[in-house]
Amino acid sequence: MIRFEHVSKKYKNGTTAIDSLDVEIKQGEFFVFIGPSGSGKTTSLKMINQLIPLSEGMIYIDGKRITDYDIHELRYNIGYVLQQIALFPHMTIEENIMIVPEMKKWPKDKMKQRAYDLLEMVGLDPAIYAKRKPNQLSGGEQQRVGVIRALAADPDIILMDEPFSALDPISREKLQDDLLAWKGNLKKTTVFVTHDMQEALKLADRICIMKDGKMVQVGTPHELIHSPINEFVQQFVGSKKEQWDYAFHLQDVLFSFKQGNDENIPSVSISSSLQDVMEKLSENERLKVESDGEVLGYIDRQAVIQYMSSRLQERGITNG
Secondary structure, eight states, rough: EEEEEEEEEEETTTTEEEEEEEEEEEOOEEEEOOOOOTTSSSHHHHTTSSSSSSSSSEEEEETTEGEEEESHHHTEEEEESSSSOOTTTOOOHHHHTHHHHTTTTTTTHHHHHHHHHHHHHTTTHHHTTTTOOGGGGGHHHHHHHHHHHHHHTOOEEEESSTTTTOOOOHHHHHHHHHHHHHHHHHEEEEEEEEEHHHHHHHHEEEEEEETTTTTEEEEEEHHHHHOOOSHHHHHHHHHHHHHHHHHHHHHHHHSSSOOOOOSSSSSETOOOOOOHHHHHHHTOSEEEEEEETTTEEEHHHHHHHHHHHHHHHHHHHHHO
């Protein structure tokens, strides 16, 4: 879907921001760039939609060079979510969401329906929020609008540049959980930049760890944790291993056992650790897993035990 081929970015003052980057992002994948400050992660993202021009090499989207696309069409077909939410203050929420569809000359009724559908998807009642101005929303609500504005014209690619880093910890964790719930249905190729390893491990299908403009290692969260290529990766991932294991187990078990709703079943949050879930399962046969009041799926003790057993066998084979 997106391929970096020997891509470099060098500035006139002699600074090399990106040094011969080769990486391929698969269609429908949630791909995260992460690294220390100055590692080149944001530069890599911004080169995809030509906000930063390449110095050497080439980026391909669906096998076509990005320089062969009309730059306006390229950007209209790539959703972009910023850290600074950048909603237009004088426009309503509905109008903010409809900006790119309007540029693409969608019919008014189609634009309105799309805006309302997206607001409902992120838990913002259109009857309440559509006509509000951005300053009438909380930071977390504004960032939700920022995300769905990027989705409004149904692009194949979404770029997200540290979208949650300016939020308070509670709002940030809530949006991470929501993004996990949404991404399975959206099926968008998503390129996400963060400096937070826990966030990367929680959200990513694969992660590219960068340092000094170079790719150090690309892999799944499991691969980076259990097979780090060097000491830098090991230390960078290091302290998040136990937290990731809990979240990863719960997420995998949950989506393997999705069922109908039942109000009598006790609930846990999608962000709950495996330890918390196991304690509740010692008192209950089954739990429903929720995000913002929405039931995402169900787990039971037998499913968790079976899954943990399979992971232990996997690690035994891997380490043998």
